[in-house]
Amino acid sequence: MSLKPVPTELSEPQGILPMQSLAALVDQGAVLSTSALDDNQIQPASIDLRLGDRAWRVRASYLPRSRTVADRLRDVQMHEMDLTRGAVFESGCVYIAELKESLNLPAGISARANPKSSTGRVDVFVRLLTDYGVAFDDVAEGYSGPLYIEIAPQTFSVLARSGTRLNQLRVKRGVSPKLYTTDCGVDLTGDLVGFRARRHAGIIDLDHIDGHDPKKFWEPLYQAGGELLLDPGEFYILASKTDVEIPAMEAAEMLPIDPGVGEFRVHYAGFFDPGFGTAEAAGTGSKGVLEVRCHETPFLLEDGQTVARLVYEPLTARPDKLYGQLGSNYQRQGLKLSKHFKVW
Structure with a gap:
C-alpha cells in the first residue's frame, strides 16, 4: 500500500x-x-x-x-x-x-x-x-x-x-513518557478466589454475549488458607488484591511480572482505558482481572503476591468519554469471567 x-x-x-x-x-x-x-x-x-x-x-x-x-x-x-x-x-x-x-x-x-x-x-x-x-x-x-x-x-x-x-x-x-508504575498483587481471600478453565469444553462463540453456561467451561476455586497451587499448563482467572483506578488524563498497560519472581504469565490483555475504576465514571471498586498461565513447574501463589505491574502513560487530551460511559462490560468488576458467560 x-x-x-x-x-x-x-x-x-x-x-x-x-x-x-x-x-x-x-x-x-x-x-x-x-x-x-x-x-x-x-x-x-x-x-x-x-x-x-x-x-x-x-x-x-x-x-x-x-x-x-x-x-x-x-x-x-x-x-x-x-x-x-x-x-x-x-x-x-x-x-x-x-x-x-x-x-x-x-x-x-x-x-x-x-x-x-x-x-x-x-x-x-x-x-x-x-x-x-x-x-x-x-x-x-x-x-x-x-x-x-x-x-x-x-x-x-x-x-x-x-x-x-x-x-x-x-x-x-511522539515518545509517550512513562509516568509511573504500580505493582498488582493477587487476592486469594474470601470464599471464591478464582476459576480454572476446563479442558475439552465446548466451542465459545465470540460474538454471543451472555450466551454460555460458565459451569461447562470453568471450575470454581475456593479459599484455601490464602494460597493457590498453580498447575503447569492450566489457565486461571483471578482478581487483583487492590482496586485499579486510571485517571481521566492517563492510560495504563498491565505488563507480566519479571520471571524471576514466578514462572507464570499474567494478563494477556493489558490495556486499561482512562476512567476505569474512577468515581466520576461510576467505577469505584473496580478490580483488575488477572489471566494467569503457569509454565513448566507447579507454583504456589500466596495472597497479596505481586504478579504484574501497571505502567501509566499520559494522554494528549482528555477523552470525550471515559471508560464506563460507553456501556463498558467490566466497570466496577470484581472477580469476573468474560462477557460471553452468564453470571455464575
Missing part, C-alpha cells in the same frame, strides 16, 4: 491519543477500513480492530521482518478459511487473519496493539502483525499498510467471523 502521509504538527503534545483524535485520524484517512466503522468501535483511548474475510491455518508463528505478511504467509499456510460464514479456530492451532482496518499513519505517529479483555479471558492468545514488522503488536512510526492478527486459542476452541473484534490499537504521538 502506498498512500500520501497525513501531516502532523511535531509541536503537539506527546502521548496516547484520545478518542476524538482517533476519530480525526479516521476522517483524515490515517485509519482505513474495508467497511464503515461500527458506532462503538472507537474507545476512550483505543480503537477496536475487526477480523476481515479471510484467515489461514498456519504451521508456525512468524515475524515478516524483511518481507510482507502476505509474502511470508505463503511459506507456512496450510489452508484458507472463509470468515464471512464464520469459522472455528481450534485450540492448540495457530492462525493468521486479515483485519478490516489498515493504516496510513502520519510522521510522528506510532501504535501498539493488545488483545481485548474478553479475548484474554477466554485464553485466546492474539498478536498484531504488520508488513516488515520486527516485533509483534508494535506499529512503527508512519506505518502505511495492511494489518493482520495471529490467533492461537490455548484452552477453548472459538467461533469467530468477519467483524469479530479480538484486539485493539492504542495510537501515540
Whole structure:
C-alpha cells in the first residue's frame, strides 16, 4: 500500500491519543477500513480492530521482518478459511487473519496493539502483525499498510467471523513518557478466589454475549488458607488484591511480572482505558482481572503476591468519554469471567 502521509504538527503534545483524535485520524484517512466503522468501535483511548474475510491455518508463528505478511504467509499456510460464514479456530492451532482496518499513519505517529479483555479471558492468545514488522503488536512510526492478527486459542476452541473484534490499537504521538508504575498483587481471600478453565469444553462463540453456561467451561476455586497451587499448563482467572483506578488524563498497560519472581504469565490483555475504576465514571471498586498461565513447574501463589505491574502513560487530551460511559462490560468488576458467560 502506498498512500500520501497525513501531516502532523511535531509541536503537539506527546502521548496516547484520545478518542476524538482517533476519530480525526479516521476522517483524515490515517485509519482505513474495508467497511464503515461500527458506532462503538472507537474507545476512550483505543480503537477496536475487526477480523476481515479471510484467515489461514498456519504451521508456525512468524515475524515478516524483511518481507510482507502476505509474502511470508505463503511459506507456512496450510489452508484458507472463509470468515464471512464464520469459522472455528481450534485450540492448540495457530492462525493468521486479515483485519478490516489498515493504516496510513502520519510522521510522528506510532501504535501498539493488545488483545481485548474478553479475548484474554477466554485464553485466546492474539498478536498484531504488520508488513516488515520486527516485533509483534508494535506499529512503527508512519506505518502505511495492511494489518493482520495471529490467533492461537490455548484452552477453548472459538467461533469467530468477519467483524469479530479480538484486539485493539492504542495510537501515540511522539515518545509517550512513562509516568509511573504500580505493582498488582493477587487476592486469594474470601470464599471464591478464582476459576480454572476446563479442558475439552465446548466451542465459545465470540460474538454471543451472555450466551454460555460458565459451569461447562470453568471450575470454581475456593479459599484455601490464602494460597493457590498453580498447575503447569492450566489457565486461571483471578482478581487483583487492590482496586485499579486510571485517571481521566492517563492510560495504563498491565505488563507480566519479571520471571524471576514466578514462572507464570499474567494478563494477556493489558490495556486499561482512562476512567476505569474512577468515581466520576461510576467505577469505584473496580478490580483488575488477572489471566494467569503457569509454565513448566507447579507454583504456589500466596495472597497479596505481586504478579504484574501497571505502567501509566499520559494522554494528549482528555477523552470525550471515559471508560464506563460507553456501556463498558467490566466497570466496577470484581472477580469476573468474560462477557460471553452468564453470571455464575
